[in-house]
Amino acid sequence: xSEAKKVLVADDSEAVTTLxxxxxxxxxxxxxxxxxxxxxxxxxxxxxFDLALLDHLMPGLLGIEVxxxxxxxxxxxxxxxxxxxxDERTIVDSLDLGAVDFVRxxxxxxxxxxxxxxxxxx
Amino acid sequence: MNGxxxxxxxxxxVFTVDAVLLLGLITLKAVHRQRMESHDQRRSAFxxxxxxxxxxxxxxxxxxxxxxxxxxxxxxxxxxxxxxxGPEIETLAGIIDRYGxxxxxxxxxxxxxxxxxxxxxxxxxxxxxxxxxAPVLIEFLDDREPEVRIQCARGLGxxxxxxxxxxxxxxxxxESPWVRSRFADTLVGFGAGAVWSxxxxxxxxxxxxxxxxAVIEAIRILGIIGERDVGPALIDxxxxxxxxxxxxxxxxxxxYIGGPMAxxxxxxxxxxxxxxxxxxxAHSLGEIGDPLxxxxxxxxxxxxxxxxxRSSAAALAGLSEGLEVLHQALHSGDLFxxxxxxxxxxxxxxxxxxxxxxxxxxxxxxxxxxxxxxTEGALVP
Numbered sequence: 001x002s003e004a005k006k007v008l009v010a011d012d013s014e015a016v017t018t019l020x021x022x023x024x025x026x027x028x029x030x031x032x033x034x035x036x037x038x039x040x041x042x043x044x045x046x047x048x049f050d051l052a053l054l055d056h057l058m059p060g061l062l063g064i065e066v067x068x069x070x071x072x073x074x075x076x077x078x079x080x081x082x083x084x085x086x087d088e089r090t091i092v093d094s095l096d097l098g099a100v101d102f103v104r105x106x107x108x109x110x111x112x113x114x115x116x117x118x119x120x121x122x
Numbered sequence: 123m124n125g126x127x128x129x130x131x132x133x134x135x136v137f138t139v140d141a142v143l144l145l146g147l148i149t150l151k152a153v154h155r156q157r158m159e160s161h162d163q164r165r166s167a168f169x170x171x172x173x174x175x176x177x178x179x180x181x182x183x184x185x186x187x188x189x190x191x192x193x194x195x196x197x198x199x200x201x202x203x204x205x206x207x208g209p210e211i212e213t214l215a216g217i218i219d220r221y222g223x224x225x226x227x228x229x230x231x232x233x234x235x236x237x238x239x240x241x242x243x244x245x246x247x248x249x250x251x252x253x254x255x256a257p258v259l260i261e262f263l264d265d266r267e268p269e270v271r272i273q274c275a276r277g278l279g280x281x282x283x284x285x286x287x288x289x290x291x292x293x294x295x296x297e298s299p300w301v302r303s304r305f306a307d308t309l310v311g312f313g314a315g316a317v318w319s320x321x322x323x324x325x326x327x328x329x330x331x332x333x334x335x336a337v338i339e340a341i342r343i344l345g346i347i348g349e350r351d352v353g354p355a356l357i358d359x360x361x362x363x364x365x366x367x368x369x370x371x372x373x374x375x376x377x378y379i380g381g382p383m384a385x386x387x388x389x390x391x392x393x394x395x396x397x398x399x400x401x402x403x404a405h406s407l408g409e410i411g412d413p414l415x416x417x418x419x420x421x422x423x424x425x426x427x428x429x430x431x432r433s434s435a436a437a438l439a440g441l442s443e444g445l446e447v448l449h450q451a452l453h454s455g456d457l458f459x460x461x462x463x464x465x466x467x468x469x470x471x472x473x474x475x476x477x478x479x480x481x482x483x484x485x486x487x488x489x490x491x492x493x494x495x496x497t498e499g500a501l502v503p
Contacts, residue, residue: 007243013201013205014165014166014169015198015201015204015205016167016168016205017203018169018170018173019169019173019177019202021173022170022173022174022177023173023177026177026178027175074150105205106204106206106207106378107205107207107215108207108208108209108210109177109205109206109208109210110177110208110210110484111208120291
């Protein structure tokens with residue numbers, strides 16, 4: 001049996017983390033939660049995640065700052081950015097910095113799950 | 123008892139009362155903290171149950187019907203509702219319906235007291251955004267409490283319940299300025315669905331004797347919604363308005379709405395008698411960003427009014443080829459035009475960039491002219 005894929009969910013909204021953790025665990029993934037950008041950055045440095053779902057606006061480091069720091073430190077974790085901020089600049093900056101996808105909040109759960117499955121298949 | 127004993131007794135009583143009050147306060151805070159912690163724990167548990175239901179609709183986690191009286195359950199429903207989009211909201215709507223959350227909150231709204239409970243019910247209904255609550259929210263648009271009315275309008279906006287738009291707009295003329303402004307803001311939630319009703323309101327009510335504050339509010343919301351289709355109709359109205367405040371509001375809205383159709387009419391308003399109208403026209407032309415306005419804004423740099431010169435220069439700084447116009451204006455025979463151009467070039471960062479290029483030995487003629495102009499102290503004091 002293959003090992004469960006590991007996903008890091010970083011968001012300061014409990015509703016978002018609870019919903020995502022529930023859906024991801026029921027789909028067979030192993031999930032870790034970070035409540036802020038600093039924790040997400042530190043957890044990512046363990047190098048054990050197959051995918052990270054990062055909120056853009058979090059306490060501490062912003063989502064794009066977490067990506068930038070991981071890259072500077074040599075950690076290549078595929079990131080799907082989640083954000084309630086809808087401006088083009090945030091989307092472009094996130095993708096330019098290396099995020100593999102950008103999903104607006106509020107999100108459609110089945111669509112987000114499909115994007116996650118696709119990324120974890122790659 | 124002598125005087126000293128009486129004084130000591132009084133001090134003792136004061137200390138005792140203070141100590142009792144302090145103890146009471148500490149106890150109350152501890153109880154409150156405990157209640158909040160318990161609330162948060164229950165909310166987390168409910169979020170888990172609801173998330174399982176939403177993620178897998180066939181999931182059979184039992185939810186005790188009594189939870190509808192628990193504020194933590196309501197908070198969990200609202201939090202989850204604001205997290206999700208799409209058809210999955212229907213699952214949550216099913217839970218809201220099955221447990222009678224809308225009916226329960228409507229009953230609280232209908233009770234006369236206490237106000238806090240009624241207000242909380244209005245906020246819950248607005249936040250849940252469940253379509254089944256629309257009739258209740260419309261009913262309470264006339265509530266005696268302004269905040270309840272505002273929350274009801276907000277809820278209707280959140281659910282895009284377009285039949286309520288006219289009822290909300292009708293209240294414009296009956297509300298105080300502060301309430302009207304918040305009422306108007308709720309229409310932004312309807313988006314393009316609200317613009318034709320707003321436009322009709324403006325068309326019917328402008329330049330009446332009672333004042334134009336409500337109409338100005340409607341025009342402001344048209345600008346925020348920014349639906350381009352209303353541009354021609356708003357331009358038509360702009361030419362009919364008599365009150366300069368209405369003209370200013372419409373010109374401002376056209377700046378937000380944008381589009382090339384507004385450029386020529388706005389250029390025309392750069393020649394208005396009222397400097398406030400000329401100023402707003404310059405500002406809106408900058409917002410639209412069409413270089414067709416360059417020449418007109420260049421003339422605006424020589425306007426008799428400082429604000430118009432400043433707005434014209436700021437608008438040019440954001441336009442394609444506008445920086446070139448501002449650089450050329452540094453050679454103007456009009457000292458005030460030169461001043462406005464230099465200030466705008468400094469504000470938009472062009473001065474800083476010119477300094478950097480000079481330090482790197484890459485300064486252009488335009489950079490040297492700007493730096494020379496600034497260092498010679500030619501700005502009008």
